[in-house]
Amino acid sequence: MAYTEEELKKELETKEYEYGFYTDIESETFPNGLNEDIVRAISKKKNEPEWMTEWRLEAFRIWSEMEEPEWANVNYEKPDFQGISYYSAPKKKDKYNSLDEVDPELLETFNKLGISIEEQKKLAGVAVDIVMDSVSVATTFKKTLAEKGIIFCSISEAIQEHPELVKKYIGTVVPRKDNFYAALNSAVFSDGSFCYIPKGVRCPMELSTYFRINQAGTGQFERTLVIADEGSYVSYLEGCTAPMRDENQLHAAVVELIALDDAEIKYSTVQNWYPGNAEGKGGVFNFVTKRGICETNAKISWTQVETGSAVTWKYPSCILKGNNSVGEFYSIAVTNNYQQADTGTKMIHLGKNTKSTIISKGISAGKSQNSYRGLVQINSRAENARNFSQCDSLLMGNKCGAHTFPYIEAKNKSAQIEHEATTSKIGEDQIFYCNQRGIDTEKAIALIVNGFSKEVLNKLPMEFAVEAQKLLEISLEGSVG
Amino acid sequence: MELKDKLVSSFMAFENQIDVDTSVHDIRSEAIKIFEEKGFPTKKEEAWKYTSLNTLLKNDFSVFPKEEVALDFKDIKKYFIHDIDSYKIVFIDGVYSSHLSETTHEGMDICLMSAALHKPKYRPVIDNYFNKVAKTDDSLTSLNTAFSKEGAYIHIPKNKAVDKPVQIIHFATGNEAAIMLQPRNLIIVDENSHIQIIERHQSLTENPVLTNSVTEIFADKRAVVDYYKIQNDVQSASLIDNTYISQQRDSNASVHTFSFGGNITRNNLNFYHKGEHIDSTLKGVTIVGDKQHVDHYSLVHHAQPNCESHQDYKGIYADRSTGVFNGKIVVDKIAQKTNAFQQNNNILINDKATINTKPQLEIFADDVKCSHGCTIGQLDEEALFYLRTRGIPEKEGRALLMYAFANNVLESVKIPEVKRRINKLIATKLGVNLGFDL
Structure with missing residues (x-):
């Protein structure tokens, strides 16, 4: 483990959500509620061209006719969509050229999060596009990236400066009418990240964004669009923390990945939003639509570590459209206390010789419910499609639940599909063995859980792997004993 | 009306x-x-x-x-x-x-x-x-x-x-x-x-x-x-x-x-x-063709500790047939020490055939051993080739392999006459006469 016993001890003592603070930055917030005027106002605020406004309005109309889905294996009090403010931005609207111009309070927030920009800048390989309450306030390493022709900016900037790319790709993977939350996001998305890797370019560094929900009562509607042109490669990191709140906060993001011929996108997420307190009060609702499309020989790999949120509803998916394309999904979902997670993936095999791998590890503790819901679909023209799925669940205590809902649909005889699932608990003999060697129970559990999750942790980029490992322990702390 | x-x-x-x-x-x-x-x-x-x-x-x-x-x-x-x-x-x-x-x-x-x-x-x-x-x-x-x-x-x-x-x-x-x-x-x-x-x-x-x-x-x-x-x-x-x-x-x-x-x-x-110490077995063999549709929807509700369930379903689907397998296992909070196993293997013979399978686990107890496995695949071409090199024609070779595929389920049939009858039905279904009782 990458830190000392002292550090862990300290970590455990401050077990309450450590990132739960609220930064007092003057924000400009819209009145609560949602109607066409609000959609127009958001669009206007962002100085968007006419086509974008229309696109949003159409999404709003679609959304108004949709009903909130109820099929997921989660129970929660439905958010009041008219009780949310759909736009909030830190007041300073100027772009900064150096850190000195940035609101010191904001810098303090980043320091608390452990992502000091100065440090980040110096640390090799990570360009940070920080999103604080929906508006991108700082973009680093932009110049290095620009030399390679890589566009990495906020989506609102992209709408201004690269409208042809945005227009061409937005909504192609996740159409506005895809689902309730995707439609909502399409209508009101405030900001997000945009990334374009030109033909044949291998992005020299891991791209990353940090999301934070800050303003009380604001929902966060991020929109991410990553386009990897022919033969390019990009690794994208996304990590999230949110301050402690008693009322539920809604997060409905949409992420679209487009991997053109021979391109590869690696998308990693560490999600640690406020899960509510030990009594299940508060916490973030996370209803996310993530999907990627693979053209010929392309590859998309999703890796996620989910430890936060009161309710998670998230299925990063791959449409394997091109021949020989590859989709991967590696996931660890940890639920504790009253958290509920319904997460998994969809692998839609359309092209020939397409391959997909699903490794999902669910860990439930406390009174939480953890579900894996997945779909593997082999279309009739997808010759020689191959899928391997493995879903393992680890239960801690007898008040939690683990569920699997794998859907497998095969329409081609040459398909080869394997699905395995197991459910187990941490063996008393395993803990005893550790105790014998002087490792206390709490630590032993951390050790075993890390072992259980290793297959997925290994897939994370270095920067995240350490953080994720730490996160797993904090989330499970106090769950056995 | x-x-x-x-x-x-x-x-x-x-x-x-x-x-x-x-x-x-x-x-x-x-x-x-x-x-x-x-x-x-x-x-x-x-x-x-x-x-x-x-x-x-x-x-x-x-x-x-x-x-x-x-x-x-x-x-x-x-x-x-x-x-x-x-x-x-x-x-x-x-x-x-x-x-x-x-x-x-x-x-x-x-x-x-x-x-x-x-x-x-x-x-x-x-x-x-x-x-x-x-x-x-x-x-x-x-x-x-x-x-x-x-x-x-x-x-x-x-x-x-x-x-x-x-x-x-x-x-x-x-x-x-x-x-x-x-x-x-x-x-x-x-x-x-x-x-x-x-x-x-x-x-x-x-x-x-x-x-x-x-x-x-x-x-x-x-x-x-x-x-x-x-x-x-x-x-x-x-x-x-x-x-x-x-x-x-x-x-x-x-x-x-x-x-x-x-x-x-x-x-x-x-x-x-x-009650406790219950044993439940659910097994099935499905071999269909034409436009036939077979849907197995099973539920095993483990509500007491120390029980076992074993599920094993094999399916072979030809022509335009459709197979569905939906196996649900629920393990209640008090049903500790449950062993629940589920297996579903399928072979698609034809591109028009479809298989939809959904093995589902809902588990609320921690001290359990539950697993499910599900596969969709084809006959092993190498095994088929092996049989052919030994003078077994392709059609019979395929039948033999399919029979072997389904055999796990047949093994637990306790009435010999029923087993014999099923073997015959399978042989007829696969359109072969192997000259001996499979």
Whole structure:
């Protein structure tokens, strides 16, 4: 483990959500509620061209006719969509050229999060596009990236400066009418990240964004669009923390990945939003639509570590459209206390010789419910499609639940599909063995859980792997004993 | 008139034919209400996502059989497992056929549902068991309950191993243009008793037949129930089979389902555990072609500690056939030390064939061993090549491999004659004559 016993001890003592603070930055917030005027106002605020406004309005109309889905294996009090403010931005609207111009309070927030920009800048390989309450306030390493022709900016900037790319790709993977939350996001998305890797370019560094929900009562509607042109490669990191709140906060993001011929996108997420307190009060609702499309020989790999949120509803998916394309999904979902997670993936095999791998590890503790819901679909023209799925669940205590809902649909005889699932608990003999060697129970559990999750942790980029490992322990702390 | 309306309106007429002062009357009236409210299941329901009854329900099924038809034993002999001595309960178009049957009242009851529902001496048993494990909010089960009149009634008292298997066979003769049959079986096996049952539905006609069958089985302490369902019906016949099994502690129940034919076959198989140390086995082999549709929907509800369940379903799908497997295992909070295993393997022979499978686990206890595995694949080309190099023609080689694929399930068939019959059916189905019994 990458830190000392002292550090862990300290970590455990401050077990309450450590990132739960609220930064007092003057924000400009819209009145609560949602109607066409609000959609127009958001669009206007962002100085968007006419086509974008229309696109949003159409999404709003679609959304108004949709009903909130109820099929997921989660129970929660439905958010009041008219009780949310759909736009909030830190007041300073100027772009900064150096850190000195940035609101010191904001810098303090980043320091608390452990992502000091100065440090980040110096640390090799990570360009940070920080999103604080929906508006991108700082973009680093932009110049290095620009030399390679890589566009990495906020989506609102992209709408201004690269409208042809945005227009061409937005909504192609996740159409506005895809689902309730995707439609909502399409209508009101405030900001997000945009990334374009030109033909044949291998992005020299891991791209990353940090999301934070800050303003009380604001929902966060991020929109991410990553386009990897022919033969390019990009690794994208996304990590999230949110301050402690008693009322539920809604997060409905949409992420679209487009991997053109021979391109590869690696998308990693560490999600640690406020899960509510030990009594299940508060916490973030996370209803996310993530999907990627693979053209010929392309590859998309999703890796996620989910430890936060009161309710998670998230299925990063791959449409394997091109021949020989590859989709991967590696996931660890940890639920504790009253958290509920319904997460998994969809692998839609359309092209020939397409391959997909699903490794999902669910860990439930406390009174939480953890579900894996997945779909593997082999279309009739997808010759020689191959899928391997493995879903393992680890239960801690007898008040939690683990569920699997794998859907497998095969329409081609040459398909080869394997699905395995197991459910187990941490063996008393395993803990005893550790105790014998002087490792206390709490630590032993951390050790075993890390072992259980290793297959997925290994897939994370270095920067995240350490953080994720730490996160797993904090989330499970106090769950056995 | 739609079938649903027809059924609801004929309920009155049905009620008039039978006496209404039994407690069963209330159960029936309640059931028809539930059916009227819910109607036939549609694809919008999660449990029926992959199976549509729409085309089937367009037939103008007659609900009541009009007259009794006699069948000659020699014509239908082949549908029996005739090389063993057995008790037989035979129905023709839903009506009991006494001359084809062999029932008993000596020391145990292997007889008719109609008798059990009417004779006062059975009343306490009916009050105790009838419609007690069947899911009362399920529309098709309720429909059957509303029209429950005839079927098999088996009650084995304590400490008795039934000397020979029981065969329950339903024939449809085509006397009516299209017929809907709703047999209702009740099987009660008391403490420490053993029974083996073979069930078959057979249509002798090209006319459409829809069978909506409900079987309730109660296995008391240490009872052993061994149930075989042979489904090899003609293309015009459809079957919705609802089987509910309630098990007391230390009991052992197994159901083998062999689906080789029929238009739409839906097997709803439910196991409920009421005590500790229960063993449940669910196995099946499905080999279909044409446009056949077979849907296995199973539930094992582990509600008590220290129980085991074993599930193993193999499917081979050719032509334009569709297979569905939906296996659900629920493990309650108190059901610690549960071992639940589920396996579903499928082979698609043809690009037009489809398989949809959804093995589902819902687990609320931590000290359990649960696993499920599911595969879809093809025959191993190398194994096939090996067989061919040894002089076994491709077709026979394929058959051998497919047979081997299904063999796991056959191994646990306890009646040798049934095993032999199934082997023969598989050989016919695969279109080979290997010159020896597989």
